[in-house]
Amino acid sequence: MTTALELDERYGRIRRGRTPWIIGIGIVTAAIIVFGWMTFTQSMNSVDADDLGYEVVDEHSVTVRFQITGGQGKDVACAIQALDAEFGVVGWKVLEIPAAGEHSQQLTVTVPTVAEATTGLVNTCWVA
Template sequence: MTTSSGSTLPAPDLDERYGRTPDSRRRGRLIAWGAGIAVALVFLAWVVWAGLDGTAPKLEVRDTGYQLTESTATARFQVTVDPGTAVRCAVQALNEQFEIVGWKVVDLPPSDERTRGFVETVRTTMQPNTGLIYRCWLP
């Protein structure tokens, strides 16, 4: 390349001009390795967390019916849980507007059976429309 005065300028180093130097390549490799290690650590942590969760007892609850009176709701339900595991359940009664008009927490003792049926009666503050299990959990 020549200037208007006739002197020649050195040709620009295009790699350096556009950031393709050995330092930038090394930096790119370090960033890639760091990102790969971070992804591997997150995956490993998830595998350990998910693996430890598999030892918890499984709990299933199913409503099987209900009976109503003027001031009570009787809920029938089945609980399936590993033998020897205690369970706590909340039974609720709802009116026609789906408002809670009765609520009761019951403790179900451990048993040798996996699936058991229960009947619980809940007193209500007004005429109920249904009686059912709200939720069960392991105490």
């Protein structure tokens, strides 16, 4: 009489144990841990900026008021821009903000322009 093991060997069927399942679960767990760590480090280095207002001082400068949130205890840099009526950039300034113990800061900066601006705003902020 032919046994199941002899049939498996004859026709090339392989009996698999639990090893592939354990390896698969280990790979999925490692991927979840890596993704979680990347998400955590990204959120620790994020800085949000909100425009609070602007004032066109004259045809060669605009003052921009804004608030940054995040980056507590780290140096932050923000790119501030001035735009004309056709949304062209007529002024640009990178403001470097030293580390502060506060979670949120309100700042005011004057941006020099090459033509009269109609608005001023924060383009982006990042941890420096």
